[in-house]
Amino acid sequence: DTAVSQTPKYLVTQMGNDKSIKCEQNLGHDTMYWYKQDSKKFLKIMFSYNNKELIINETVPNRFSPKSPDKAHLNLHINSLELGDSAVYFCASSQYYAGLAKNIQYFGAGTRLSVL
C-alpha cells in the first residue's frame, strides 16, 4: 500500500483552465503539506494543514487554493492556470509531536503539471 498517494501523476492542460490535484495518506498522520518543485529542481513549501486547519500559507498566488476535507486528505485546486505554474507538485505528510520536534515528512510520488 502506498503511504502518500497523489492523483493524477501527470497533468497536461491549457492556459486558463482550472485543475485539481488530490492527495491521500494512510499513515495516520495529522499534518499534510504541498510543495512545488520547479524546473531547476528547487523544492519549496506552499501550504500545510494540521488536523484540517491551515497552518502554513507561503507567498502563493491566490489562484492556488488548498482544501483538507479530513486529516487524511489534502487537495490542491488551481484556477486560471499560467505557463509558470508548470512544475512538479509534491504532497507530504507527518505526525506532529508537540515539543518533541520529530516531524519526519513522507512524500508522495509527485504530480507533473504541464501548462501549454
Place this chain on the structure above:
Amino acid sequence: GIQVEQSPPDLILQEGANSTLRCNFSDSVNNLQWFHQNPWGQLINLFYIPSGTKQNGRLSATTVATERYSLLYISSSQTTDSGVYFCAVEQAAGNKLTFGGGTRVLVKP
C-alpha cells in the same frame, strides 16, 4: 529565513567509488532530513538526523548541530545511487521543511 546550502552541486562517480555530500545551514534546527530523488522523480527518505550519526547499508549520515552542518556518505557507489540528494531542515516542530538546492549524482558503470 534559514539558508541551506549543499555541495557539491554536481558529482560524477565511477561505480564502486566513495563520496561525501555536505549540507550547511545558517541557523539552529530541530529537524534535518536527507532525501534521494531517483531518476523517476520520487523523493525517498534516507535519514532523519537532527544530530549524531546513523547508518543504513552503504549510506551513512552525520549531523553536527552545533556547527550547523550535515554530511551524507555514500560508499561503494552503484548506478542505482544516481539521482539528486536533498538536505532539508526545519526550525520549529510542526513547521515547514526548507530544502537545499540538491547535489546531482551520476554513478557511471
